[in-house]
Amino acid sequence: PAHAGPTWRVVVDETSGNVEYEDVETACRSKIRPRTGRVLASDAAPPERPPAREALFSSTEDSSGDEEDRRQRDAAEAEAARDRERTQASCDFCDQALTDPLRLARCRCALCACCQYRHLRFFRMCPVCGEAVLVEGGRAVGDGTPDAPGPSAGTAAQEELLRTLKAQDVGVCSVLLEYGSTAKPSGTSKTTYVTFLKVVRVEGSKKLEKPVAKVEFNINPGYSKPTSTCTQPVKHQYAFEYAMGRAYPCVITVHFRKELALPPVEIDFEVQDHPKVARRVVVQTPLQQLGQGRPGKKIAFPGDPPRNGFVRLMPTPSVEVLPDLRGGQ
Secondary structure, three states: OOOOOOEEEEEEOOOOOOEEEEEOOOOOEEOOOOOOOEEEOOOOOOOOOOOOOOOOOOHHHHHHHHHHHHHHHHHHHHHHHHHHHHHOOEOOOOOOEOOOOEEEOOOOOEEOHHHHHHHHOOOOEOOOOOOEOOEEOOEEOEOOOOOOOOOOOOOHHHHHHHHHHHHHOOOEEEEEEEEEEEEEEOOOOOEEEEEEEEEEEEEOOHHHOOOEEEEEEEOOOOOOOOOEEEOOOEOOEEEEEEEEOOOOEOEEEEEEOHHHOOOOEEEEOEOOOOOEEEEEEEEEEEHHHOOOOOOOOOEEEEOOOOOOEEEEEOOOEEEEEOOOOOOOO
């Protein structure tokens, strides 16, 4: 015959609308034009597809609309926060009246005069959230905008507490110590840790100038002999450097000058893997007691995990550890 092979006819698939080739005898279909046999001419044509619907809004319009909604929500939330701050009447830490309030610039926590005196005088950390306090000229920076809380009448109890706190410091000498560690990878499997202690400032007596005689560092607390002893500060701090593959305990013992008659303070500390960790301990003693009698027994301060606190010698020694919200950082 003139054409060998099957005979095909052109058909249109009802589902897809595509042209296919159907064997006249077997009704088998092929989406590809057959290479053998003959194909019957056909006027079949794929049905017209309905035109695509026009989008009601362009993607650009949708995006700009979402952005505008976000801006409006953010503005509403900011205004609501300002309203809460303007009407705030109680301290964020003690929940008492906001007497002579201060709203911290970074975290925007509001503190009453009592909490400011107790927590910001020596420590640079918000007692509410643990955020580092911005300090300028030795004082905590507050928000000076009109949205800062206005003075509150306060309560008799709050005013009395503030008077009591200030009265407790009359005739009291304070030594503010800062302790901590730094960590820096040494390029091997080890980390170089530097444990440090420094005197931030002293208050109450000129006798307390340069109050520290020596600082001992001991990475083997089971042994009484210290690993290192520093008698002179370098760049205003006593330090001990040691490289190890993991963090290790490093007990810090502060010995004061003999003529001050202050007992040694032992800070139970462990080096941290953060780049730098620092906390403060305030050693307080009555002015009349300074330089009187013998130094007394060593006083232990729990610095693991690192925390702020007080060591009071008035006259019976006592230790107060403040809550820490930074998790050792």
